[in-house]
Amino acid sequence: MDGHDHGGATESRAIMRYILNKHSKVGGELLGDSVEAKGRVDQWLEVEAQVYNPLCSGIVAEVLFKPMFGGTTDDSKVKELTEKFEQVLDVYEQHLSKNGYLAGSFCSMADISHLPYTDRLFAAGQGSLIQSRKSLSAWWDKISNRSSWKKVASM
Template sequence: MTIHLYGASFSTCTRRVAAVAKEVGVEYVLHPIDFAKGEHKAPAFIEHQPFGQIPYIVDDANDNFELYESRAIARYLVNQYGAKSGLIPTDAKKLAKFEQAASIEASNFDAHAATVAFEKLFAPMKGLTTNEENLQKHLAQLHAKLDAYEVILGKSKYLGGDEITLADIFHLPYGYVLTKSGFADTLVNEKRPNVTRQEL
């Protein structure tokens, strides 16, 4: 099976979908969206993604099913093609722990990591000046959140339990960007051995 992924290679949300597709063995064709030309705001794009954001997919193996929002796409790929992967548990308690971990990623990691990445990498790429105050504010928040991660990962191997789930994979795109931004060593070090074990 092959899905059509409409996004951009630099996009963390597109990378999130690509990582999950790879994990469950689904091939995809990337259809690059040119932000410089405003393709994501063009009427033809808005027909598929009304918010004008990336990515969205079309699954031609499943009646051309369309879906947007990267985490929703990830859940769909696992449920449709990777149910045996265990990335979304079926046991009620394990599922609840997975959903808790997924919520932690979206609420406590993504918002701060995204802002750090924007201020450090994406703003300069767009010709904007980094807002140092905003950068330091969200970097401090990220430090505080990772202190909580340290506690959680001291009790289980992964964020949602002792088996890897989608919640862990959801961290990969911004984990990579934080590394490229030069913050990995300050966030992941001997002071947080359990977080370090996960290798952001």
């Protein structure tokens, strides 16, 4: 529960890419429909995997999961992670102020990959980190209100 990806999320991303590539007529648009769009999707998937997710999951682990399993939240670690995460969220805010979605004007796998841990961030009572940023909040509302995500989240 240190907030680092130890394989599960990396494997999930690889599986998602495989399925979307295999069923490109259905899922291809989520990967981008041009070389440039695919590059933007890949770029934001890397940002999510290497920067966003470690910080977000670290906060969630400290605030939500540790207490669930009898541990105590390390407030200084939460503060440190939150300060770093806010800098990342500011970059997202700036980007999303000019783009409807991360890879441009279309919802992609890059957006969808943010759903699980951002949803847990809200469950941990830390949703204001997203909601306090106008463009980021609007993006979150768009992707988290997709019927497919609502179906998954309700399981």
